[in-house]
Amino acid sequence: MAVNPDIKIVVADDSGTMRIMFKQILKKAGYENLVMAVNGADGLEKVKSEKPDLVVSDWNMPQMDGLEFLKELRKTEEFKDLPFIMATAQSDKGQQIAIMEAGGSGHVPKPFDENQIGQAIEKAFSGETQDTARTPRKRSVIGGKVELNVAHIQITDHLALGALKHRIENGDVEPQHFDLTTSMKGGWNPIQEGLETGEIDCAFVLAPIAMDLFAYDSPIRLVLYAHKNGSTFVRSRHYDHRFDSLQSFYKYKVVDIPHKMSVHHMLAHQFLKELGLKPGVPGKKAINVRFEVVPPVKMPGIMKENEDVAGFMVAEPVATKAIATEVGNLEFYSATRWDDHPCCIVAMQDDFIQNHPEAAQEFVSLLVETGEYIENDKVRAAGIAVEFLDPEGKLGLNPEVLKNVFSQPKAIHWDGLYPNAKDLDKIQKYMHDVMEIGKIIDLEKFIEPDFANKAYNL
Numbered sequence: 001m002a003v004n005p006d007i008k009i010v011v012a013d014d015s016g017t018m019r020i021m022f023k024q025i026l027k028k029a030g031y032e033n034l035v036m037a038v039n040g041a042d043g044l045e046k047v048k049s050e051k052p053d054l055v056v057s058d059w060n061m062p063q064m065d066g067l068e069f070l071k072e073l074r075k076t077e078e079f080k081d082l083p084f085i086m087a088t089a090q091s092d093k094g095q096q097i098a099i100m101e102a103g104g105s106g107h108v109p110k111p112f113d114e115n116q117i118g119q120a121i122e123k124a125f126s127g128e129t130q131d132t133a134r135t136p137r138k139r140s141v142i143g144g145k146v147e148l149n150v151a152h153i154q155i156t157d158h159l160a161l162g163a164l165k166h167r168i169e170n171g172d173v174e175p176q177h178f179d180l181t182t183s184m185k186g187g188w189n190p191i192q193e194g195l196e197t198g199e200i201d202c203a204f205v206l207a208p209i210a211m212d213l214f215a216y217d218s219p220i221r222l223v224l225y226a227h228k229n230g231s232t233f234v235r236s237r238h239y240d241h242r243f244d245s246l247q248s249f250y251k252y253k254v255v256d257i258p259h260k261m262s263v264h265h266m267l268a269h270q271f272l273k274e275l276g277l278k279p280g281v282p283g284k285k286a287i288n289v290r291f292e293v294v295p296p297v298k299m300p301g302i303m304k305e306n307e308d309v310a311g312f313m314v315a316e317p318v319a320t321k322a323i324a325t326e327v328g329n330l331e332f333y334s335a336t337r338w339d340d341h342p343c344c345i346v347a348m349q350d351d352f353i354q355n356h357p358e359a360a361q362e363f364v365s366l367l368v369e370t371g372e373y374i375e376n377d378k379v380r381a382a383g384i385a386v387e388f389l390d391p392e393g394k395l396g397l398n399p400e401v402l403k404n405v406f407s408q409p410k411a412i413h414w415d416g417l418y419p420n421a422k423d424l425d426k427i428q429k430y431m432h433d434v435m436e437i438g439k440i441i442d443l444e445k446f447i448e449p450d451f452a453n454k455a456y457n458l
Contacts, residue, residue: 003125005030007053012036012043012069014061014282015292017254017306022056022087028114029121040064044072047079054121059088059095060281067102074103083124087112093216094439109189111258111295116189137198139352146356148178148363151191151203154389155296155315156405157227157344158204160414162388163381164370173366178359184391187295188259195220195347202348202363208261208438210347211428214446215439219350221448222419224364224455226344229335230412231264232319233271234328235311236303247275253310255279256294256302261438263343264313265291266430267334273434280435297395300327315343316405316412317389317397324401335410342423353448364451371414378406418452 011022011034019036026034035050037043041064043057055073059066066086073079086099087108099107105124108116140147152158165182167173183200185191192209194200196218203210204226214220239249250272257265272279272289280287289310294302299312300322311331312319322328334341346367353360374381382402390397405411421443431438452458 003121004053006033007031008033008035008050009054009056010035010037010043010046010050010052011056012038012040012046012061012066013058014039015058015254015290017294017302017308018058018292021294025112025114025117026056029118031121040066040069040072043069047073047082053083054124055082055084056087056117057084059086059099062282065282067098070099070102070104083121085117085120085124087117087120093212097216109192110293111187111298112189113186113295135198137201137349137351139201139356142179145175145177145179146359147181147201148352148359149181149183149201151183151185151194151200151205153185153187153191153204154395156317156385156389156402156412157230157315159374159381159385159388160226160367160370160417161204163374163384164366165388166384167370167373173369175359175362175366177356177362180363195349198349198351200349201352202346204344205347206259206262207342207345207424208263208266208427208431209259210345211424211441211446212261212438215441220347221350221353222345222424222446223348223353223360223448223451224346224367225342225417225419226346227412227414228340228342228416229333229410230343231267231313231315231334232323232408233268233311233313233331233334234300234303234319234322235331236307236309236328237326238307239310239329247277250275250277250310251288254290254292254306254308255310256292256299256312256314258293258296258299258314260291260293261431263334263341263427264315266427266435267337267341268311268313269435270337270430271332300325303328317395317401320401320405320408321396324404333408333410339410340416342420342427345419348448361451361454365455368417368452368455371417374414378403382406418456418458419447419449421447 013019035046037046039061057066070084083105085106086104106120108120152161191203191205269279277289278287279289296314296318303309304327382399385402386397424443432440
């Protein structure tokens with residue numbers, strides 16, 4: 001349904017950067033009648049005085065968080081039906097369930113864009129719930145080949161998929177059991193939703209996102225690592241070693257990450273904790289470094305304009321471009337803290353595996369072979385990467401930037417992609433036990449090793 005663009009919206013977020021982003025994104029979605037609040041308590045007062053048509057709130061805020069804000073509103077007869085959308089970095093499945101159980105009208109995980117917030121607003125006013133129920137996907141099979149729809153985003157982590165697509169289009173390889181379709185998404189949230197609903201057959205996705213979906217019974221399996229290494233922590237150019245220690249520089253500042261459920265979050269948390277700091281998201285526990293979830297491509301611009309942002313951790317090529325343009329300086333490559341670490345994995349729908357095992361095997365085997373293809377000619381791979389990751393030229397990629405990425409110490413690589421449960425267990429235990437996010441899953445059930453076993457002749 002169409003929503004009146006003149007509706008009054010109370011927006012609550014304690015981050016000044018995020019309030020600016022809310023204004024920009026909601027304006028792009030067509031909504032400009034906004035009342036800004038700095039936390040849940042302020043939001044509650046603004047709702048009482050302004051009588052808005054809608055509330056959009058962050059979750060993690062001091063004094064009163066978003067969930068407490070929602071529950072307080074639902075206690076009063078006047079506001080028990082007021083549409084309330086949680087727009088939050090609390091993007092794991094358990095938190096989404098908590099929002100709906102408390103009476104929320106919907107949620108939009110950060111980072112989000114104008115289309116996602118616009119859709120959430122339309123659903124909130126139509127009375128629809130944000131249903132992620134699975135609908136069986138009908139896959140066409142032509143000439144014995146099944147359609148295989150694989151999703152990815154614009155990062156070098158997903159180059160194996162782009163190189164495989166390149167090889168198929170150029171006739172270097174011809175799959176016998178599948179027709180490959182790739183779908184470039186604008187961020188992690190559409191990939192997460194597509195895996196959960198069954199809309200996409202397979203995705204290159206952050207390992208902790210896939211593990212969290214599996215923990216809440218999404219029937220997906222890990223069939224291969226997508227790459228190893230490949231992320232970078234960039235420190236703000238405002239750091240001056242003559243006056244600042246690293247601890248004093250990061251204290252009371254912001255560090256941006258691409259997703260709550262990510263190895264970027266884990267490694268940044270470890271680094272800051274080792275400096276003697278208390279990193280986290282605002283809430284009940286005392287913190288002195290704040291994590292914020294923002295789209296990777298926006299990280300350099302935000303840090304350049306906002307001195308409160310001390311650094312960000314992100315996949316390539318965003319980091320290398322930021323360093324080359326003097327937005328920031330290298331803090332560390334992810335591999336210097338954990339060499340050969342996994343980051344993104346290849347997650348496949350279980351029903352695709354069961355119904356089309358030959359296609360699944362062929363896809364995994366070709367990815368393994370393509371990983372070696374990339375490693376054997378990085379100059380060629382750089383050209384393929386520009387074509388695949390930046391087809392419209394919006395990122396400003398060029399082969400020289402990619403060559404710099406590939407030549408970094410302990411750089412990203414695409415060989416040795418066999419899935420190792422020990423690696424994933426290290427991630428899930430640190431996130432669960434130390435960071436207190438996510439759930440512990442049975443990795444033997446999550447990992448489907450048979451295809452990788454055959455691809456690597458094990």
